[in-house]
Amino acid sequence: MTGTAPKRREWDFTRLWSLGASAFALGFMLLMVTLFIWQSIPVWKHEGISYVTGKSWFFRQQEFGMLPMVYGSVMVAAVALIIAVPLGLGTAIFTSEFLPSRVRLVVKLIVELLSGIPSVVYGLLGILFLRNWVYDMLERFEPLNGDTLLTAGLLLAVMVLPTIMTLADDALRGVSVNQRLAARGLGLTQTETIFSIVLPQAAPGLMSAVLLGLGRALGETIAVFLVVGRQDNQWPDPIYSMRLLIESGQTLTSKLGSSETNIAYGDPLHWAAMVGLGLILLLMTAAITWVGIRLGKGKDGHA
Amino acid sequence: MHFTVKRSLALGLLAISLLPLGASAQALKINGSTTVNLPAAEAAEILRAEKKLNIQVDTQGGSSGGISMVGDGLVHIGMLSKPLSDDDKKKYPKVNFKLTHIGEDAVAMIVSQDVWEGGVKAVTKQQLRDIYEGKVKNWKDIGGPDRRIAFFNKEPGRGTWEVFTHWVYGDSKKAPQVSFPEVGGNEETRNKVASTKGALSQLSSSWADGKKVFALGIKGEDGKVVIPDAAHIANRSYPMSRPLYFLTNGEPTGDAKTFIEFVLSARGQDLVRKHGYLALADLK
Numbered sequence: 001m002t003g004t005a006p007k008r009r010e011w012d013f014t015r016l017w018s019l020g021a022s023a024f025a026l027g028f029m030l031l032m033v034t035l036f037i038w039q040s041i042p043v044w045k046h047e048g049i050s051y052v053t054g055k056s057w058f059f060r061q062q063e064f065g066m067l068p069m070v071y072g073s074v075m076v077a078a079v080a081l082i083i084a085v086p087l088g089l090g091t092a093i094f095t096s097e098f099l100p101s102r103v104r105l106v107v108k109l110i111v112e113l114l115s116g117i118p119s120v121v122y123g124l125l126g127i128l129f130l131r132n133w134v135y136d137m138l139e140r141f142e143p144l145n146g147d148t149l150l151t152a153g154l155l156l157a158v159m160v161l162p163t164i165m166t167l168a169d170d171a172l173r174g175v176s177v178n179q180r181l182a183a184r185g186l187g188l189t190q191t192e193t194i195f196s197i198v199l200p201q202a203a204p205g206l207m208s209a210v211l212l213g214l215g216r217a218l219g220e221t222i223a224v225f226l227v228v229g230r231q232d233n234q235w236p237d238p239i240y241s242m243r244l245l246i247e248s249g250q251t252l253t254s255k256l257g258s259s260e261t262n263i264a265y266g267d268p269l270h271w272a273a274m275v276g277l278g279l280i281l282l283l284m285t286a287a288i289t290w291v292g293i294r295l296g297k298g299k300d301g302h303a
Numbered sequence: 304m305h306f307t308v309k310r311s312l313a314l315g316l317l318a319i320s321l322l323p324l325g326a327s328a329q330a331l332k333i334n335g336s337t338t339v340n341l342p343a344a345e346a347a348e349i350l351r352a353e354k355k356l357n358i359q360v361d362t363q364g365g366s367s368g369g370i371s372m373v374g375d376g377l378v379h380i381g382m383l384s385k386p387l388s389d390d391d392k393k394k395y396p397k398v399n400f401k402l403t404h405i406g407e408d409a410v411a412m413i414v415s416q417d418v419w420e421g422g423v424k425a426v427t428k429q430q431l432r433d434i435y436e437g438k439v440k441n442w443k444d445i446g447g448p449d450r451r452i453a454f455f456n457k458e459p460g461r462g463t464w465e466v467f468t469h470w471v472y473g474d475s476k477k478a479p480q481v482s483f484p485e486v487g488g489n490e491e492t493r494n495k496v497a498s499t500k501g502a503l504s505q506l507s508s509s510w511a512d513g514k515k516v517f518a519l520g521i522k523g524e525d526g527k528v529v530i531p532d533a534a535h536i537a538n539r540s541y542p543m544s545r546p547l548y549f550l551t552n553g554e555p556t557g558d559a560k561t562f563i564e565f566v567l568s569a570r571g572q573d574l575v576r577k578h579g580y581l582a583l584a585d586l587k
Binding site for chain 1: 363365371374375394395451458459460461476478480484485486498499502
């Protein structure tokens with residue numbers, strides 16, 4: 001231990017145990033990342049940078065390019081955020097600013113229960129309602145079927161909404177009552193107070209709520225798997241074309257969830273390519289979560 | 304006082320964190336093809352009730368999942384709806400794979416109702432090839448309605464997919480890599496085809512009910528159409544018939560032996576028939 005720690009009770013049990021637990025968590029994380037890097041070395045040697053930038057994934061021809069899957073993940077998450085952010089922030093403003101605190105807690109509890117529903121249940125609901133609805137709605141654009149990136153995005157929007165809403169609500173409640181009172185005292189209406197005082201004050205927390213929602217959207221597997229169609233090598237041409245949103249696609253997670261993982265196992269290069277997808281996904285979500293937590297800390301240092 | 308509370312809390316937490324993660328009794332684990340799963344799961348139900356055997360049947364990853372999990376020693380019996388390839392054996396040089404033939408089935412090309420009613424009742428090998436390679440994209444090109452072909456490809460690794468590509472291309476490895484929406488188990492395939500207009504997919508023939516999804520006949524070079532029914536599968540005139548197997552590491556022993564012997568018995572073979580497959584005695 002470092003010499004700066006207080007001398008009294010230096011080795012007491014609680015401290016030792018919590019230190020051990022944290023070391024275990026940290027060690028496990030490091031071990032996992034190391035393992036993933038090590039296991040994916042063959043594919044980096046085989047493909048080089050085109051593993052990340054390549055647009056075709058044909059494992060029998062030993063061609064591994066993940067870009068369409070990254071595209072799928074990003075588009076699905078983007079659709080989810082475009083829908084969930086305005087709704088989530090709107091709900092959060094309503095619960096934190098307009099509802100009496102007792103009602104607010106009930107509403108919040110219900111929303112938090114929503115976020116506890118297993119994702120496979122959302123996936124089943126997606127199959128039951130969303131898929132056919134999207135198919136019917138888009139019929140004139142001739143989608144192949146109802147399993148599209150858009151469907152997956154819509155489903156994810158519902159799934160990340162509770163996360164965004166409840167964290168945004170916390171951030172808004174974190175703005176001190178004195179500031180609101182002062183603003184009202186200066187003659188601002190409630191709406192003006194919200195937009196000129198509360199929202200700017202809570203901005204870092206709101207941002208982090210959105211980013212944590214994004215992290216969840218990127219990592220979500222089974223619900224996406226069930227409605228995304230799992231079609232490889234979907235890359236927009238031209239690049240700004242949104243056409244692919246109404247076609248089946250593949251995300252990093254739906255690829256990893258497929259039975260291709262079973263085929264890959266035993267073939268070092270193919271396996272490395274699959275593990276590499278996991279590594280990239282891990283890095284993407286870790287980066288977003290990290291930024292989210294940093295922003296959420298706000299000025300006084302704790303969320 | 305306060306200190307002891309904290310301390311016992313810490314001790315309790317420590318005790319919980321040291322609990323062994325899983326200590327369940329050894330069960331007979333079976334995994335693999337969703338096609339073989341139907342009779343296997345029912346056989347497991349019967350043995351659970353009658354002999355108190357502890358059996359877990361799962362269908363992770365289809366036939367390939369079955370092979371790899373037997374290869375890795377994670378399950379005792381694999382369920383296969385395709386023959387074992389040399390590649391599979393090469394992947395697990397230390398494992399002595401033993402196949403037990405339990406019945407026969409066929410892969411049918413199934414279409415949705417609108418295609419069936421639009422007049423497509425049979426396809427040729429060449430037409431399937433053209434569809435698979437993306438040269439034919441509309442049903443009207445092969446005598447059907449003017450509608451885009453929504454082809455759902457079975458995931459590579461599924462027995463159904465292997466049988467299909469083996470027939471069309473002579474060898475699954477020669478099949479071109481394609482990008483279609485993929486489907487997994489039989490149930491998923493049937494539901495997606497049933498709910499999509501212009502849909503086509505490969506499916507175990509016993510799942511083609513003729514109400515929501517329809518099995519196409521295969522038109523041979525002589526112009527004769529062969530449909531995947533029991534008689535044509537048994538005399539092997541339907542081209543995409545396939546064996547169903549149990550896979551074990553070495554000769555089955557213990558509970559695995561009991562289970563396999565039951566499926567091979569008259570009662571077990573009736574279960575195979577009940578789910579629309581051909582029992583061993585039906586094969587000539």
